[in-house]
Amino acid sequence: MADAGNLLVWWFKRVAYRIWQFKQTVLPKLDRVAWNAAISGLPQPVLTHLASLKKSEKAHILRVYRAVSASRQINDEERRELLKMALLHDIGKAIIRSSVFMKVARVFLPLGRNDHCIAGARLLHRLGFERPLVRRVLRHHTFKHDDHLLQIFQQIDDNC
Numbered sequence: 272m273a274d275a276g277n278l279l280v281w282w283f284k285r286v287a288y289r290i291w292q293f294k295q296t297v298l299p300k301l302d303r304v305a306w307n308a309a310i311s312g313l314p315q316p317v318l319t320h321l322a323s324l325k326k327s328e329k330a331h332i333l334r335v336y337r338a339v340s341a342s343r344q345i346n347d348e349e350r351r352e353l354l355k356m357a358l359l360h361d362i363g364k365a366i367i368r369s370s371v372f373m374k375v376a377r378v379f380l381p382l383g384r385n386d387h388c389i390a391g392a393r394l395l396h397r398l399g400f401e402r403p404l405v406r407r408v409l410r411h412h413t414f415k416h417d418d419h420l421l422q423i424f425q426q427i428d429d430n431c
Contacts, residue, residue: 299327309336316398320365328364334431356424360411363391388412
């Protein structure tokens with residue numbers, strides 16, 4: 272019976288998170304000055320893809336970017352890697368769009384969210400980004416790995 276209780280708690284937390292996420296999607300707050308400052312050093316092909324993201328997706332990326340900037344659990348080298356990851360981890364959403372049905376289904380069911388990860392990793396690979404970053408973008412929704420930096424990123428991403 273304890274397993275059923277744990278599953279129920281997990282499900283309610285997931286639904287609460289998805290409701291919060293829905294609010295962030297419907298009423299996104301994007302600081303355009305901060306957004307433009309954050310992406311200013313990226314190459315033009317990346318900027319083109321980022322420009323096609325929805326306002327809510329940009330707001331999420333900026334929240335992750337700010338959280339990485341403020342994190343006290345990483346050193347300067349890790350911060351540089353994670354800031355790049357923050358800006359690029361959802362770039363695949365500019366290529367792959369989930370249907371409304373799939374978005375709703377993910378609220379109630381433990382369905383994967385890997386399509387945009389694969390698309391983003393392929394794009395970054397084609398653009399010549401370094402292999403560790405491409406691998407982390409590919410795996411940023413995968414929880415069975417031993418990449419300490421990716422684990423830190425996932426915690427931050429999940430809270431933003």
